[in-house]
Amino acid sequence: MEILKVSHLSKTYGKDVMYHALNQISISVEPGEFVGVMGPSGSGKTTLLNMISTVDQPTTGDILIHDLNPMDLKGDELALFRRRKLGFVFQDFNLLDTLTVGENVVLPLTLDRISVMEQDKRLQNIAKTLRIEHLLDKRTYEVSGGEAQRTAIARAIIHNPSLLLADEPTGNLDSKAARTVMELFEKINKEQQLTTIMVTHDPVAASYCGRIIFIKDGTIFNEIHSGGSKPQFYQQIIDVLSLLGGATHGF
C-alpha cells in the first residue's frame, strides 16, 4: 500500500501568459522508500515538491498521502497535517538564529505543547543520531553548514513524520559535509523506515537513494532503481543525466 500517490498532476502558473510547469505526472511511493527527484533547472522539481508538501495547489490531478488528500483539509487542519505528518529540509537550512541549536530542534514539539521532559528525552536521542549532542547550546551562526543541516534534519524528524521532504539538502555544503548529511539521511531512512523524497542536482547525493525519478519539461523522463552499489548507481545516474542533455551542465 503506497504512502504517497500522485495521479495525473498538472500545474499551470499564470493567467494571461500560462506556463505549464508540470504535465500529467503520476508517481507512487511505498513506505520506507528513499526517492530522488532529478532534472534540469526549471523542469518542475520544486513545483512537484511544493504540491506534495501542500505548500501550493495542483491545477488538476490528485495527491494522496496515506489515502488522504490534504487539499480536502481546511485551514487549521491543513496546518496541523503539515506539522505532524510531514518533515521538511531545505537547501538554506531555515533555522531560527535567535534560538540555540537545541531550541531549533525541539521547535515542532514546542508548537505541539509536548512536555519539557519528553522534549528533552527526544532531543537527546535525535542529537545522538545526527551527531549534534555537543552543539545543542550553540547559536546557529556558531555552527558549520554541515552542522546546521544536521540540526535542520533533526528538527524535521523529531515529531516522527510519515514523510520527509528535502529540497537540495546538500546544495550549500562542501563535498565532505554533503557526504555526512547523505549518510545520515540513508541511516535514518533504513533504521526508521522513514519515507524520504529528495530533490537534488547532485549525482553523488542522488546515489544514496533507492530510486530516482527524472523530470524533464514537467513530465517524467525516466526512472532508475539502485541495485545496492553506490558507484554503479552513480554511473547510471550520470548516464541518464547525459541523455537528458548536457551531462552535469545546468544541473
Ligand SMILES: Nc1ncnc2c1ncn2[C@@H]1O[C@H](COP(=O)(O)OP(=O)(O)OP(=O)(O)O)[C@@H](O)[C@H]1O
Ligand atoms: N510562482 C511561479 N509563477 C510562475 N512560474 C513559476 C512559478 N514557480 C515556478 N515557475 C516556473 O515553473 C518552472 C518550473 O519551476 P521549478 O522551480 O519547479 O523548477 P526546478 O526544476 O525546481 O528548477 P531548479 O532546479 O532551477 O530549482 C520554471 O520554468 C519556473 O520559472
